[in-house]
Amino acid sequence: MYRPAPGAANPFRCQTCGNLQLRAFATMYAQGTSTAVSMKGFFFKHAYQKTWRQTQMAKLCAPPRKKAFWPALLFLVIAAGGTFAVYVGRMPTAVSSRVMVFCFLRGWLGLYLGMYHLYWNLRYFPQRMTEYHRLQYCPRCGTVTKV
Ligand SMILES: [Zn+2]
Numbered sequence: 001m002y003r004p005a006p007g008a009a010n011p012f013r014c015q016t017c018g019n020l021q022l023r024a025f026a027t028m029y030a031q032g033t034s035t036a037v038s039m040k041g042f043f044f045k046h047a048y049q050k051t052w053r054q055t056q057m058a059k060l061c062a063p064p065r066k067k068a069f070w071p072a073l074l075f076l077v078i079a080a081g082g083t084f085a086v087y088v089g090r091m092p093t094a095v096s097s098r099v100m101v102f103c104f105l106r107g108w109l110g111l112y113l114g115m116y117h118l119y120w121n122l123r124y125f126p127q128r129m130t131e132y133h134r135l136q137y138c139p140r141c142g143t144v145t146k147v
Contacts, residue, residue, distance in 0.1 A: 014138035015145050022136035022145060025061040032058020061137070064128035067117035075110030079103040 012022050082103035086096045136145045 012136065012147055013145075014141065014143055016143040017138065017141045019138050019140045021140075022138055022147075024133070025135040025137060026063065026133060028137060029058050029061040029063060032061065061135075063132050064125065066121045066125055069114060069117060072110045072114035072117060075106050075113060079107035079110060082106070 013020055014022060080103075082099050085091070086099050086103070089096065091099070131146075134146050136147055137143075138145060
């Protein structure tokens with residue numbers, strides 16, 4: 001770890017109590033979740049136990065997440081499914097036209113959501129990640145210092 005010369009202003013110092021033993025959020029998160037992440041298993045079980053086993057501290061120190069694409073994909077799948085149902089044509093015209101409108105809106109919503117999340121991941125995610133890596137936690141007094 002980087003340690004500046006004595007007397008120099010130490011950025012890795014607690015603003016409140018002057019403690020030099022600060023811990024990075026990323027380090028604490030890694031320590032808190034190491035047991036959970038190493039576990040293998042069926043996806044849902046894995047996800048469940050991962051959440052369950054995470055220590056409270058690790059939860060607080062969780063890094064920013066990228067936006068997921070599955071909601072957008074879900075909308076598109078619903079839209080495609082509805083359109084297919086109309087195309088197969090087993091429903092009255094009054095119903096099918098409504099389904100078409102519904103699917104049309106869902107489709108556009110899905111596309112919009114997907115584009116927005118893609119944009120967010122490219123534009124804002126790196127910033128969030130940089131900010132996150134500057135956060136230091138003081139174990140003595142609990143102050144979060146940004147270096
Ligand atoms: Zn402190």
